[in-house]
Amino acid sequence: MDLIYKSTRNENETALASQAILKGLADDGGLFVPDSIPAFDVSLEALSKMDYKGVAYEVMKLMLTDFTEEELKYCINSAYDSKFDTPEIAPLVKKGGAYFLELFHGKTIAFKDMALSILPYLLTTSAKKNNVSNEIVILTATSGDTGKAALAGFADVPGTRIIVFYPKNGVSPIQEKQMVTQKGDNTCVIGIHGNFDDAQTGVKKMFSDKNLAAALDAKGFQFSSANSINIGRLVPQMVYYVYAYTRLMAKGEIQEGDLIDVVVPTGNFGNILAAYYAKLMGLPIRRLVCASNENKVLYDFFETGVYDRNREFILTSSPSMDILISSNLERLIYRIAGNNAASNKALMDSLSKDGRYEISADMKGELASFTGGYATEAETSAAIKALYEAEGYIMDTHTAVAKSVFDKYAAKTDVLPTVIASTASPYKFTRSVMNSIDEKYDSFGDFELVDKLCELSGVKVPEAIEDIRSAPVRHDIVCEKDAMEAEVRKFLGL
Numbered sequence: 001m002d003l004i005y006k007s008t009r010n011e012n013e014t015a016l017a018s019q020a021i022l023k024g025l026a027d028d029g030g031l032f033v034p035d036s037i038p039a040f041d042v043s044l045e046a047l048s049k050m051d052y053k054g055v056a057y058e059v060m061k062l063m064l065t066d067f068t069e070e071e072l073k074y075c076i077n078s079a080y081d082s083k084f085d086t087p088e089i090a091p092l093v094k095k096g097g098a099y100f101l102e103l104f105h106g107k108t109i110a111f112k113d114m115a116l117s118i119l120p121y122l123l124t125t126s127a128k129k130n131n132v133s134n135e136i137v138i139l140t141a142t143s144g145d146t147g148k149a150a151l152a153g154f155a156d157v158p159g160t161r162i163i164v165f166y167p168k169n170g171v172s173p174i175q176e177k178q179m180v181t182q183k184g185d186n187t188c189v190i191g192i193h194g195n196f197d198d199a200q201t202g203v204k205k206m207f208s209d210k211n212l213a214a215a216l217d218a219k220g221f222q223f224s225s226a227n228s229i230n231i232g233r234l235v236p237q238m239v240y241y242v243y244a245y246t247r248l249m250a251k252g253e254i255q256e257g258d259l260i261d262v263v264v265p266t267g268n269f270g271n272i273l274a275a276y277y278a279k280l281m282g283l284p285i286r287r288l289v290c291a292s293n294e295n296k297v298l299y300d301f302f303e304t305g306v307y308d309r310n311r312e313f314i315l316t317s318s319p320s321m322d323i324l325i326s327s328n329l330e331r332l333i334y335r336i337a338g339n340n341a342a343s344n345k346a347l348m349d350s351l352s353k354d355g356r357y358e359i360s361a362d363m364k365g366e367l368a369s370f371t372g373g374y375a376t377e378a379e380t381s382a383a384i385k386a387l388y389e390a391e392g393y394i395m396d397t398h399t400a401v402a403k404s405v406f407d408k409y410a411a412k413t414d415v416l417p418t419v420i421a422s423t424a425s426p427y428k429f430t431r432s433v434m435n436s437i438d439e440k441y442d443s444f445g446d447f448e449l450v451d452k453l454c455e456l457s458g459v460k461v462p463e464a465i466e467d468i469r470s471a472p473v474r475h476d477i478v479c480e481k482d483a484m485e486a487e488v489r490k491f492l493g494l
């Protein structure tokens with residue numbers, strides 16, 4: 001029997017996995033969620049003997065049931081190859097009392113590569129399976145890392161085009177350089193005068209615009225999403241939590257069945273939701289620690305049960321987490337409401353109308369495995385400096401938010417073996433990272449800093465950084481936030 005996906009806002013809108021991947025977002029603006037999460041059908045012991053691809057297959061086959069074994073293995077083998085700079089794909093490194101799951105060994109040196117290396121294959125396979133002849137237009141809002149990872153994944157993929165919107169003044173210099181130098185005739189990168197939430201809201205609006213959909217269809221196009229609202233992003237992200245657990249087993253750090261904690265630096269709530277889904281699949285995770293930066297809307301939510309985005313949007317040194325509307329939280333809300341689309345919809349309507357909602361006491365009771373924490377800018381910098389001085393290991397700013405939250409959490413409770421999702425290479429946020437180690441670096445140029453970071457960490461400069469040293473800018477459009485649709489129409493010739 002195939003696993004059915006349903007919209008979080010309307011239980012009558014259902015889809016098979018491949019259809020949900022093609023659509024991205026449900027027609028009613030809801031997110032597709034699996035009707036149930038299947039349990040593992042092989043033992044963790046067996047998984048601990050497999051490589052990354054093997055684990056990926058065993059997890060993904062349970063969630064993407066309408067893909068054949070051949071289709072799924074084709075997607076997995078095409079994604080997790082030498083594009084990654086280590087054969088382990090996601091190495092687990094023990095430092096500072098925790099295990100860092102390094103998810104940044106892909107092409108664009110952020111964890112988004114883990115899913116966006118495979119999404120183009122899942123999507124084009126889904127199109128074929130469903131006899132879709134339209135060209136797929138990937139429409140994406142990015143806080144910096146999704147954009148580049150999606151561009152790298154979809155560049156020159158036949159039958160696809162990709163349009164990326166980013167907040168012009170809300171990404172790091174290296175993130176911006178990576179995006180605006182993107183090659184590929186099917187790519188389009190646009191900065192907006194606004195923040196990430198503005199970009200995401202604009203994109204979501206275009207997704208549910210019936211007139212625009214008709215105009216696209218008339219020209220042989222249809223939209224899909226590379227954001228983590230697409231289950232084609234979420235499912236591949238479950239894999240590395242299972243992989244991490246089974247590596248701990250393989251290294252003899254834990255026995256099969258022992259509980260672990262995970263700490264995830266969170267923005268749009270996609271990464272941590274994948275960990276939660278892995279837990280529901282049977283992975284022995286005790287606690288999911290949701291780490292926020294100073295935009296601590298999620299921390300407040302886990303403390304109080306009130307989600308309130310009516311607050312100042314703060315630009316931090318961890319820009320990929322500068323988000324006040326965490327889209328994927330909706331999937332958790334739906335679940336703790338007892339898989340109830342009507343209750344979820346009422347809360348989401350209140351979010352879009354008033355910018356806030358409050359969950360019931362019963363729903364709050366369902367959140368027992370989650371804990372929120374946050375780190376200030378000063379704490380984030382201090383965490384980078386402290387771990388560097390203690391172990392010579394240099395974290396990026398997002399990972400440092402998680403490490404700081406972990407240290408505070410560990411100080412007040414018992415700790416289990418803890419996996420920290422390490423979401424970006426320090427090379428992606430060189431300036432903030434180096435300034436955390438010593439303020440004297442503030443006067444250095446961007447690439448001088450890169451060389452200095454190499455010297456201090458002993459970690460080779462990744463190809464992703466070498467590539468942009470001299471790459472020409474190929475995208476220079478900047479628009480107002482209410483002109484996003486006009487830019488899309490222009491690029492597609494509508």
Ligand SMILES: *Cc1c(COP(=O)(O)O)cnc(C)c1O
Binds near residue numbers: 266268270271424
């Ligand atoms: C996207 C991103 C995050 C946040 O992940 P979500 O799935 O949006 O919660 C954290 N760190 C980095 C480096 C990212 O690129």
